[in-house]
Amino acid sequence: MADKGFILRRGQLALVAAGPGTGKSAFALTQALKSRVPTLYLSADSDAFVQLTRSLSILMGWTLEQSARAVLRDDLGAAQQVLAGLPIRFEFSASPTLDQIELTMAAYEEVYGSYPTLVVVDNITNVQAGLGEDEGSAGLDRLMDYLSTMARETRACVLGLHHVTSGFNDADKPVPLSGVKNQVSRVPALIGTMFKPVRDEWSEDVLCFSKVKDRNGRADPSGHDYVELRFAGDRMLIEDMAA
Template sequence: MYTLWGAAAQRHPTFGRAAHILTLTQAINVRGDAGEPIPTVFKALADLGVTFRRGQLHLIAAGPGTGKSAFALNLALKSAAPTMYFSADSDPFTQYVRAGANITGWTTGDVENAILHQQTTTLDAALSGVSIRWNFDASPSLTEIEEELTAYAMIYGYPAICIVDNVTNVDAPEMGEGHAGLDELCGYFHDLARKTHSAVILLHHVTGVYNDGTNPIPLSGIKGQIGRVPEVILTLHRGGTEFEGYNLRVSNVKNRGGKADASGFTFAELNWEPERMQISG
């Protein structure tokens, strides 16, 4: 017999699992660490009302080479929050150089020379205490991401931060193609954040006109127009010059928990030393 209940179960395979019908008071008391803020790393961004929270989905979008991976790495390293980093876009050598420079204050060139001459004792010691675990698959599937997080949780509990760099590298044909597929993929990671109580951070691209990274990027400049689901969306562009010093400008184009400016012209200015992978402010 085909009932309304049966139809719902067919549309939603998990429909038959235990229900969670709660009052708000009950929900807040059983939430665990969901909603807890990640330790503040960038005061200028916090002053704009932007907070990274466990159990929520965050999107960081920028043109190539603008600094979104460096921003995510600085957030993970300086917050000292337990982190699972899916580094599809960058290989182990690149991330070792970046993290080594950030932790020691050396230039990336110094770190590369140390690796070349097999003189990494100091670097290895400095990096040994870093609370980041890595997956370097160039195109991880959703199954692989879930399995890696489950394995992480069996040892440490779910991570406070889960970074996916970049979301377009994820192998998810089941989500469909084009803009609709990306939007559905965001929905998947939003659900993942809720279930794991991790602050899930997706790194993403922008449309062609903003790829040079020199102008504020509005909410409409995000590639695929996937701004519907994430609680927080930040776009990054560069400021300054090689002679006067660079800065990284972070626009809060969506912020469900506070004020935002979809135009991108409201931004925090952070100090940016690319040669040492240091972002501060």
């Protein structure tokens, strides 16, 4: 069995890939909120309303419907104090360029006196790498090089979220390293993939996480060596099955 620990390290680029609606954004946001480390979250894929309601559900245990009502009524109650103490800052540009990312990192360092410990890029395909509209894989390769260099120079852990190839979009089976869209697996030091197995109607939702690349340890490129996490999508709850 491969070592299943998915350890995010400062100074390195990590990537998590999954099909649409699998829960990769919930995974990244949970990591950012519950680790309580200084975080810059580049939320190109989701707006402020979505991220606030998700954050409330993760932190307070509310359903997304309850969180949305609280936000719309501007009645956060006890949650307001919880949110105020979090060391996380969001940037909501829908199509950030490399220059904008660099400026945002510089501004963060200027305001807080140091670079963030964690930087989340959600999703990497939203970033404009500067090669034109048809940049495709070449643009993503350039972006991977850029984010890896940024991680080394700032000592931040950079976590990018990405998609998978069409054969794995149903998110119902393990995703191998070869299933990462555009084959951008050369640069990241750590890559994980996610899927949700099909269970009977009485089973609880399960999120399966596979470590398919790890420069610092063993991994299973086939994706068939995975851990199971309990996942309640209506509350953005992700936790170990033993919990």
